[in-house]
Amino acid sequence: MRRFSAIAGSGIFLIAAPGVVAGLVPWLLSDRWGLPWSPLPSFALTGGMLVIAAAAVLLHAFARFALEGLGTPAPVAPTERLVIGGVYRHVRNPMYVAVLSIILGQALLFSSWSIAAYAAIAAAAMVTFVKLYEEPTLAGRYGAEYEAYRRNVPGWLPRITPWKG
Template sequence: MRSRVAAVGSGVFFAIAPGTVAGVVPWSLTGWRTGAAPLPLRVAGAVLVIAGAAVLLHAFARFVHEGLGTPAPVAPTAHLVVGGLYRYVRNPMYLAVVTTILGQALLLGRPVLLAYAGLIAATTATFVHLYEEPTLRAQFGTEYDAYREAVPGWWPRRVRDH
């Protein structure tokens, strides 16, 4: 039952947060109208959009199945999420959103989205530093400290054979 509630809550939060940040706002800035962009940049942009969306969906699924909660601060996880892509970087969700926006910038040939991606990156880094990390430390204690020590926040560590 908890997984079902977490899935519904995560779905709602997905539509509200990343749906707005990586969907509604870029649309309002561009109307999805394309600018002048060479084909290779448009293809690279499409790849980034697809990759960003896939990582975002993966991250939300981890919150539901592993964490038994949502990424929303009002309905946090019961367990620290450390599996999947979270083994390699602590913030794949934020990186996925920025990647998706950068992909849209290339795909549409719209520099305004490059500036917007920079703004989102700075905003999320500040949010993580000032709110999320202290909150996770308070909620999960030494488990979070060990995770934070082992896994980089923003630049994924290389996959190693075990």
């Protein structure tokens, strides 16, 4: 896939998938973001920072697919190469982690139990999709390269090693 096509396809998929899951659905659950912000200032601040940080990670992950992998995250236009650079050096599923963080950030921002419950449902759906579709598909497509990557990089949360000074 050419670089321009990869960038355009990734941009369209960004709007179609994470845009709906982390944007449209929470927007609807929060009465079009009409809910008042959390009465707890620390919740609103933490939620806002989480949304911003996670959005940056999500954009970075999408850019890696287009520029490093020469493809898109969409199953219909997969990457030509396994994406293992950038944030993918630390976690295998940064897009899912970022999307869930954006949803949880909105739950905090609005102190919304309905958005928090939606995040739990979305997390279960994402884990199921990764286990039943993505991991077998990547193993079939990239073989030993993916298996080595999978052994060395955690799926959902980066490994935290204690600092030794």
